[in-house]
Amino acid sequence: MTTKFLNEDNYIHATKEITSWGAHWEARTKVITCFVTAFGLIALNTSWLLFLSFNLLLLTVLTMGFSFKFIVSKLALLLPFLTLMSIPLVFGGGFPPTFERYQFALLLILKALSVSLIMMIMILSQPLQQLLSALSHMHLPPFVVSIFFLSYRYTFLLWENLKKIQRALLSRLFRSSLHKNSFKTYGEVVGGMLIKSIDRSEKVHRAMISRGFTGRIPASNPQPMTKLDLIKASSFIGMIIVLHIIEKW
Amino acid sequence: MHLSDGVLNLPMAVTTSVAAGAVLTYSIKNIKEEEIPKISLMTATFFTCSLISVPIGPSSVHPLLGGLLGIMLGRRSPIAIFIGLLLQAMIFQHGGLTTLGINTLLVSIPALASYRIFTRFKTDNKSPAILAGFTGGFAVFTCVLLLVLVLFITDSYYHQGFFSVVNILAISYLPLIFIEALITAFTITFIQRVRPNILETTS
Structure with missing residues (x-):
């Protein structure tokens, strides 16, 4: 998990270099479009339409500058969950499984993968700071x-602390197990971190007050919304409307 | 605990998103500016601590810490949970957009209930270990119960048959009830021993 967490951090920073049409898309319009598209997609119930939308989204993400390997690595994160859901969905009703059960599991997988690509567009197609700044201008x-800004900042600092604690425990021959003493150690690590955080929060508050904090973190002015941004948003929403019209037809 | 996109149908996804919005509004109400650093740091701490993996046989589980969050943050816990889920989505792309509401509710409701239980039954002259342990286990149990309920309402495919999704989920979360109970009990005992005033002043 440690390595995975750090690798994910590298992935986030790596995306800052992307200068594709996705990165230039104004973040507020993008966030709203992605939410509308996601809700529109889960309302579809035809497997070939969902397969089509998945492929269109995959193509979109590829044109935004993400590498195929990166996309596969992100989608692969969903595999354990999808397997856990799909196997009982297909075989839960007994043998042989019915066609409807296969279809239901397929719909679930296609919806999950498609919305995962939408999340990638929303979160990773621009530097994270740009997204956070956009969120602060969305009323x-x-x-x-x-809280979101500060939590994001402190998560990485606290993760470094936790790694130091883990190294200290390992140097004292601690082995993670289901033994009572092991849970006592976990409890004391969590308790220690909570106490430290409360102490730190008081210092942080004093520091913020001294810099004129009034409950709102100042953010840079939002990127102006252009006609091109609205065209991009309309294309996504238009695609979902067309897919729904085809389904109803 | 995060349900992925596609598990819920549109009416359920919309209903749970609206309900989560209501819970968040309740949680934010009357928030004071001086609470922000504390809530932020606690959110980051809970998010980080939930990444600790506890080995179970060939696999491992991550604690939810819903009960502990409820005890420490009280009515502010849904904010921490919502932001924790957003962080998970941003850092790992876990969870989902359409299931953000239900995932918030699944942990927030048990956290709020845990806070009520802990503050109602906590006494000054007794060790809080048993009560904290119960609260920690109760939070996971309630979370699984809500999850099962949501899947029951969403579609019959989730609960039909002996090896149904609902049955498998319920069984796989059983060990976590005991793990959370122990971690919560030891954490609260530690805080009570080192800094008892924190438990008196929480929310």
Whole structure:
């Protein structure tokens, strides 16, 4: 898990270099479009239409500059969950499984994979700071945006702390197991981190107050919305509407 | 615990998103500016601690810490859970967009219930270990119960047959109930021993 977490961090920073049409798409329009498209997709119930939309989204993500290997690595993260859901869905009703059960599992897989590609467009097609800045200009409660900014920042610092604690435990021959002492150690590690965080939060608050904090984290001005952004948004939403019309036909 | 996109149908996804919005509104109500650093740091801490893996046979599980979150953050816990889920989506692309609402509710409702239970039954002259352990286990149990309920309502394919999704999920989460109970009990005991005032002033 440790390596995985750090690798994911590298992936996030790697995407900052992308200068594709996806990166230039104004983030607020992109976030709203992605949510609408995702809800539209899960309302589809025809496997070939979902297969078509998955391929269209895959093509879209590829044109945004993501490598095929990267996309596969992201979609592969869904595999354990999809396997856990699909096997009982297909075989749960007994043998031989019915066609409807296969179809239901297939729909679930296609929906999950397609929306995962939408998430990739929404989250990874621009530097994360640009997305966070856009969120702060979307009329969300300023407290929530401030908490999100700070939590994101401190997650990486605390993860470094946890790794140090893990190394210290390993040097004392700690072995993770289901023994009571092992849980005591986990409990004390979590308790220690919580106490440290509360202490730190008081210092952070004083530091923020001294810099004029009033509950809102200042963010740069939002990127202006252009006609091109609206065309991009309309293309996505238009695609979903067309797919629904075909399904109803 | 995160349900992926596609598990819920559109009416369920919309209903749960609206309900999660209502829970978040309740959680944000009357929030003070001085609470922001504390909630932020606690969110980051819970998110980080939930990445600790506990080995079970050939596999491993990650604690949810819903009960502990409820005890520590009280009515503010849904904010931490919602932001934790957003962080998971941003860092690992786990969870989903259409299931963000249900995933928030699945952990928030048990966390709020845990907070009520802990504050209602906590006494000054007794060790809080048993109560904290119960609260930790109760939070996971309630979370699984809600998950089963949602899948029951969503589609009959999820609960038909002995090897149904519902049965397999319920069995696979059983060990986590005991793991969470123990971790919560030891964490609260540690905090009570080192800094008892934290438990008195939580939310």
